[in-house]
Amino acid sequence: MRIVVGIKWVPNTQAVRFDPKTGTLIRAGVPSIVNPHDFPAIELALRLKDMYGGEVIAVTMAPPSATQGLEHVLGMGVDKGILLTDRKFAGADTLATSYVIAKGIEKISKEIGPVDVAIFGHETIDSSTAHIGAQVASWLGWPYVYYARDAKLVEDGKLRVTRQTEKAVEEYEVNLPAVVATAIKALKPRPVRLSYKLRAKIEKPIIAWNIEDLGLDPRCTGLKGSPTVVANITWMPEVPRKKIVYTPKDPRDAARWILKQLFSDESVAGFLKKALWGEE
Amino acid sequence: MSSQTPTKFDVVVVGAGPAGASAAYLLAKAGYKVLIVERGRGAGTKELFGGKIYAEPLRTVWPDLDKEAPIHRWVTRERISFVKGERVTTVEFKLGRKVAFTTYLTEMAKWMTNKAVESGAILVDEVRVDEIIVENGRVKGIRSGPDTIEADVVVDAEGVNRILLEKLGLAEKIKPDQVALGVKEVINIGKKAMNERLLLDEGEGLAWFMVGDVTAGIPGGGFMYTMKDTIALGLVLHIGKAYEAAKTGELKHTVPMLLEKLRTHPFFSKIWGDADVLEYGAHMTIEGGLRYMPKKLYMPGLVVVGDAAGLLLNTGYTIRGVDYAVYSGKLAAETIIEALESDGPTEENLRKYEERVRESFMFRELVKHRGIEKVMEDPMFFTKLPAMLNILLAKLYEQDYEEPTVLEALLDSVKESDVSLSKFMLKLFSVVSKL
Ligand SMILES: Cc1cc2nc3c(=O)[nH]c(=O)nc-3n(C[C@H](O)[C@H](O)[C@H](O)COP(=O)(O)OP(=O)(O)OC[C@H]3O[C@@H](n4cnc5c(N)ncnc54)[C@H](O)[C@@H]3O)c2cc1C
Numbered sequence: 001m002r003i004v005v006g007i008k009w010v011p012n013t014q015a016v017r018f019d020p021k022t023g024t025l026i027r028a029g030v031p032s033i034v035n036p037h038d039f040p041a042i043e044l045a046l047r048l049k050d051m052y053g054g055e056v057i058a059v060t061m062a063p064p065s066a067t068q069g070l071e072h073v074l075g076m077g078v079d080k081g082i083l084l085t086d087r088k089f090a091g092a093d094t095l096a097t098s099y100v101i102a103k104g105i106e107k108i109s110k111e112i113g114p115v116d117v118a119i120f121g122h123e124t125i126d127s128s129t130a131h132i133g134a135q136v137a138s139w140l141g142w143p144y145v146y147y148a149r150d151a152k153l154v155e156d157g158k159l160r161v162t163r164q165t166e167k168a169v170e171e172y173e174v175n176l177p178a179v180v181a182t183a184i185k186a187l188k189p190r191p192v193r194l195s196y197k198l199r200a201k202i203e204k205p206i207i208a209w210n211i212e213d214l215g216l217d218p219r220c221t222g223l224k225g226s227p228t229v230v231a232n233i234t235w236m237p238e239v240p241r242k243k244i245v246y247t248p249k250d251p252r253d254a255a256r257w258i259l260k261q262l263f264s265d266e267s268v269a270g271f272l273k274k275a276l277w278g279e280e
Numbered sequence: 281m282s283s284q285t286p287t288k289f290d291v292v293v294v295g296a297g298p299a300g301a302s303a304a305y306l307l308a309k310a311g312y313k314v315l316i317v318e319r320g321r322g323a324g325t326k327e328l329f330g331g332k333i334y335a336e337p338l339r340t341v342w343p344d345l346d347k348e349a350p351i352h353r354w355v356t357r358e359r360i361s362f363v364k365g366e367r368v369t370t371v372e373f374k375l376g377r378k379v380a381f382t383t384y385l386t387e388m389a390k391w392m393t394n395k396a397v398e399s400g401a402i403l404v405d406e407v408r409v410d411e412i413i414v415e416n417g418r419v420k421g422i423r424s425g426p427d428t429i430e431a432d433v434v435v436d437a438e439g440v441n442r443i444l445l446e447k448l449g450l451a452e453k454i455k456p457d458q459v460a461l462g463v464k465e466v467i468n469i470g471k472k473a474m475n476e477r478l479l480l481d482e483g484e485g486l487a488w489f490m491v492g493d494v495t496a497g498i499p500g501g502g503f504m505y506t507m508k509d510t511i512a513l514g515l516v517l518h519i520g521k522a523y524e525a526a527k528t529g530e531l532k533h534t535v536p537m538l539l540e541k542l543r544t545h546p547f548f549s550k551i552w553g554d555a556d557v558l559e560y561g562a563h564m565t566i567e568g569g570l571r572y573m574p575k576k577l578y579m580p581g582l583v584v585v586g587d588a589a590g591l592l593l594n595t596g597y598t599i600r601g602v603d604y605a606v607y608s609g610k611l612a613a614e615t616i617i618e619a620l621e622s623d624g625p626t627e628e629n630l631r632k633y634e635e636r637v638r639e640s641f642m643f644r645e646l647v648k649h650r651g652i653e654k655v656m657e658d659p660m661f662f663t664k665l666p667a668m669l670n671i672l673l674a675k676l677y678e679q680d681y682e683e684p685t686v687l688e689a690l691l692d693s694v695k696e697s698d699v700s701l702s703k704f705m706l707k708l709f710s711v712v713s714k715l
Contacts, residue, residue, distance in 0.1 A: 075406060194317065194424040197404045199285040 001054035001153075004105055004118040005045040006136070007073060008035040009066035010126040018235070034069045038121035039189035040182035044151060045119050046077050046190065052153060054116075055079040057108060061089055061100045067206060074200035075192035081206040082108065088211050091223030094127075098135030100221055103214045105140065117159060120181045122146070133181030143174040146181035289315040291616060292422050292431040293401075294409045294444065296323035298385075298602045299586025300437030301392035302341050302609030303616075308401035310617050315429060316393065316401055317422065319408035323393030327385040328464060328563035330599060331505025331512045332487050334380045337603040337641075341610050342395065350387040352507040353485025354378040360597060362666035363492030363502075368547045369669050382485045382505045382512075385602065392606075412436065412444050412582065419581030433581055433616050433625045437609065440564050440587040442574075450584065451574040456520035460500060460567050460594075463539050464514030466558045469551070471509035477551050478506065489597045492666030494542050496531055498522045499657040501596060502542050511552055515539050516599075518567060518657060536560075565599065566592045568653030569646040577637060578630040583612045591637070593645050595715055596656045604642050611636040652714045660699065660707055668697035 011030045018025050045056045058073045060066050061084040070081030084104045092100070109115045118140075120133035130146075137144035150162040158173040161180055199205075211218060218224060244261070248254050263269040273279040291307050293300040296318035308314045320326035332355055339345050356378065361370040397403050411423040412434055421430040438444055440459065445451035469477075478486050490502035499518040504511060515538055525531035533541070543549060543557075566572045566587060573590035577583060585591070586605035593600040612633050619629035637643055655661060675689035684692065694701050 072406065191425065192406045194404060194407045194427040194429065195285070195287075197407055198315070198402070198429075201402050201404060202285050 001048055001052045001116045002108075002113050003045040003048055003054065003056045004108060004115050005038070005041050005056060005058050005073075005078070006101055006118065006120045006132060007038045007042065007058050007060050007069060008121075008124050008126075009033075009060060009062045009069040010035045010124055013125045032065065032069070034072055035121060035124045035126075037123055037125065037182075037184050040184070040186040041119040041121045041180075042073055042076060042078065043187040043189045044148065044180070044182055045117075047187070048117065048151065049077075057082060057112070057115075059084065059101060059104050059108075061085070061092070061097055061104070063090075064208070070206050071197070071200050072192065074205065075197035076190055077193065077196050079205065080112075083206060083208040084210075084214070085208050086210040086221070088218045088224075089222045091226065092221065093226035093228035094129050094131035094135055095227060096221050096223075096225035098132050099139060099225065100214065100216065101132065102136045102139035103216055104209060105136070107209065107214060114177070116176045116178075117151075118142070118177070118179045119148075120179070122181055122184045130181075133179055137179035140177070140179065142177050142179050144179045144181070145172050145174060147183045148180045149183055149186040151180060286313070287428070288421075288430040289313045290431065290620065291315070291433045291435060292317065292429055293435040293437055294412075294422065295437035295439055295586075295588075296320075296393045296403060296405070297327065297389055297437055297439055297586060297605060298392060299439075299588070299605035299609045300435060301389060301396050302606040303435045303437065303585060303613045304396035304401045304609075305392065305399055306341065306610060306613035307616060308396050308399040310613075311400075312617070312620065314396070314401040315431070316396065316403045317407055317409050317424065317429075318393075318403065318405045321406050322390065323403065323405065324386040324389035327389050328462065328561045329385040329565075329602065330462070330464070330503045330514060330516075331382045331384075331507065332380045332598070333383060333388065334600055334603040336379065337607040341606055342392075348391070350383055350391050351381045352383045353381065353480075353483055355380045355382060355487045356480075356484040357486045359486060359488040361488065361490045361492075362669045363490055363494050363545075363547075364667040364670035365493065366546055367670035367674060369666075369673055380487070382487070382507055384507065384512075388602070409438075409444060412448055414448065417580060419579060431581075432620060433583065433630075435609075435612055435616075436582060436584045436588050437586050437605075438588050440566055442584075442588040445574060445584060445588055448579075448582075450576060450579065451588075456523055457518075458567050458572050459519050459564050460516045461519050461522065461535060461562060462514060462516045462565050463535055463560070463562045464512055465539060465543060465560045466507075467511040467513055467543070467552045467555050468558045469509070469511050469553075469555045473553075473555075474506055474509065474511065474551075480506065490542070490548075491596070491662050492670075493663060494538070494545070495662065496525075496533060496538055497659065497663055498525055498531060499659075499662050501662065504548070510558065513539070513543060513552075515542065516565065519564075521657065535562075565594070565601065566590060567594060567656075568651075569593055570650055571653070573646075577634040578627075580627050580630065581625050583616065583630055583633050585609050585612045589637070591642055591646075593642070593649060594656075595649060595652055596662075597715075600645075607640065607642060608637060611640065649714055655707075655711050655714055658707065660704065661711065664697050664699045665704075668693045668699050671696050 009032050011027050012033045015030045016025050049056050056078045057080045058078045059082045084100050123130035145161040147163040148161045149164050154160045161172045163170050290312040291314045293304045293316045296316050304314050304316045359372045361368050409422045409424050413420045419434050442451050485506045488504040494502040498521050500516045502515050504513050577589050585608040591604040591608050615633035619625045672689050672693035
């Protein structure tokens with residue numbers, strides 16, 4: 001089985017501050033990380049490989065600094081990394097991004113071997129669109145299942161994908177090749193291993209493809225290929241928080257006290273009543 | 281693992297700190313196959329220190345240090361302040377020679393490790409070594425999770441928290457009295473403001489040590505170092521004593537609160553005003569060197585370097601750990617090269633490493649200053665004396681009409697700060713002889 005997993009190298013948004021005067025993000029000095037929601041996708045890909053053999057190829061469209069992110073997932077047991085990188089890819093919205101990734105997957109199928117499944121995380125922490133999986137599936141014309149928690153092969157070569165919604169567990173069987181997007185925190189990722197990291201350092205299984213390698217029209221990539229326009233960003237005004245410290249001896253008093261505090265706020269009380277007892 | 285990936289190296293170095301990086305660099309440069317394993321993401325990411333490194337020992341490893349290393353400022357001025365409440369007595373010394381520089385250890389460790397990698401060492405980061413493998417009394421390699429790597433020699437450069445050495449039985453479990461807690465904030469003051477307010481020229485730096493009630497009665501002190509355009513401000517506190525004081529309720533503040541108090545101190549805060557705090561962190565360090573040294577710094581197939589070997593001099597006003605770490609890494613590399621060129625990393629051949637350490641300036645210094653930690657733990661010196669000094673000067677200067685004689689003022693301040701004069705003289709002698 002040849003599995004492609006899409007990853008994104010994102011600024012650690014927990015460390016990003018924003019400039020209240022200009023409303024822009026201060027990204028300087030913020031370390032990048034592999035998008036946390038990609039880890040269930042990586043884990044699912046590695047589990048499929050554990051069960052059925054084959055290889056896992058991580059793909060990212062990013063500047064060369066994302067090599068570090070690819071090395072991280074290679075350390076988890078991913079076999080190859082593909083960096084889709086070109087200045088002409090910069091400024092892409094999800095349409096232009098998914099286009100480049102889909103073309104990358106086609107190239108993998110042609111030159112490395114046919115891809116059976118492409119797996120993506122639910123969304124990224126720095127843009128939260130949850131578009132990429134669906135859009136890649138459209139470009140490729142492959143079936144798409146999202147909110148996935150697990151997947152396995154069944155008799156006639158189909159992939160059975162388990163997905164969990166609010167009220168039900170559903171199972172879908174799709175023909176391969178297919179695109180799957182995992183749910184947030186669906187699977188616990190495995191740690192980095194010395195032997196895999198060492199292999200990555202020595203064999204350097206990371207390939208970089210630019211716009212020419214992919215044979216793409218620059219009018220369809222990056223800023224030029226991105227019809228999305230961010231019309232406006234407004235920031236939520238910061239809510240001043242009051243700090244109250246209450247230290248009773250008996251934890252039961254603490255519980256009572258905190259409930260009283262919560263119910264003393266009308267909107268919180270309304271929400272709690274609805275959530276706890278279904279009251280309107 | 282595929283066939284291309286080796287499972288055996290000449291040398292495996294545990295930890296990409298200054299000690300590991302220097303050993304790895306010299307060994308790789310000599311043509312040996314070296315693997316560095318570091319649990320942090322990239323070299324340096326787990327590091328935190330005060331800010332001042334003595335250059336000469338580093339130049340013995342990297343002669344081009346001054347040109348290439350991420351040096352922030354050369355220390356041209358040293359200050360010591362004795363603090364009692366809002367009263368501060370400061371002594372400042374303008375150096376005649378540049379011997380030490382300021383930097384971030386994160387940058388420095390990264391630079392040193394890059395040197396090793398450029399020379400052919402392989403760095404595997406984000407991976408923790410779980411065990412040093414011993415077979416028949418000889419170190420065979422390391423284990424990390426399910427993976428093992430064989431090595432002719434393992435260099436243990438794991439730093440102050442030497443869990444691997446403890447597992448091996450080479451070091452005892454850390455006692456609270458042997459270590460100190462360091463906390464540090466980085467303040468974004470800006471180069472211009474810093475140079476103006478501290479009267480520094482371009483590239484010049486200031487190292488500042490504060491002693492007195494900044495540590496709220498816990499043995500230790502405060503420090504401030506000027507980086508390129510930021511200030512490193514921190515405290516080092518004796519862990520054992522801090523723990524006791526917290527238990528008895530004597531220590532009313534948490535450690536971060538003590539640091540906040542220092543940052544907002546009416547005198548010191550004049551320098552940085554309300555400039556932003558960019559980051560904060562904490563790290564453990566060694567209280568007193570010799571006590572922390574393992575029974576042996578080697579066994580067949582293993583050498584121990586840097587903090588893990590207890591090679592750090594802490595005189596209270598200066599910590600020398602990085603240069604000691606680098607220098608011990610150098611001695612280790614030289615010994616390993618000799619051993620691998622003769623009949624291997626045997627007990628006899630690696631013993632030479634410990635001998636070299638014992639013949640070096642590091643060991644001589646540690647012996648000379650032996651017992652300094654006892655002095656530093658004496659409240660006489662880190663609380664009473666600073667108090668006395670400030671009371672004395674207050675008596676002399678804070679008068680509207682009549683001043684006492686110096687002798688009167690001295691006797692009064694001795695009494696008020698609860699210092700016994702005879703004990704004081706005796707102790708002063710013991711300090712001066714150990715510092
Ligand atoms: C607050 C404070 C202030 C200080 N001020 C100064 C100063 O001004 N000047 C000075 O010279 N020194 C100072 N020091 C001391 C100095 O930081 C140390 O002496 C020095 O860093 C020791 O170097 P090392 O290489 O032995 O260990 P470290 O620098 O601690 O490096 C050890 C490395 O090993 C890694 N590691 C540990 N265990 C494992 C494992 N099992 N597997 C993989 N990797 C592992 C760690 O992540 C780390 O990167 C200060 C220390 C502190 C805490």
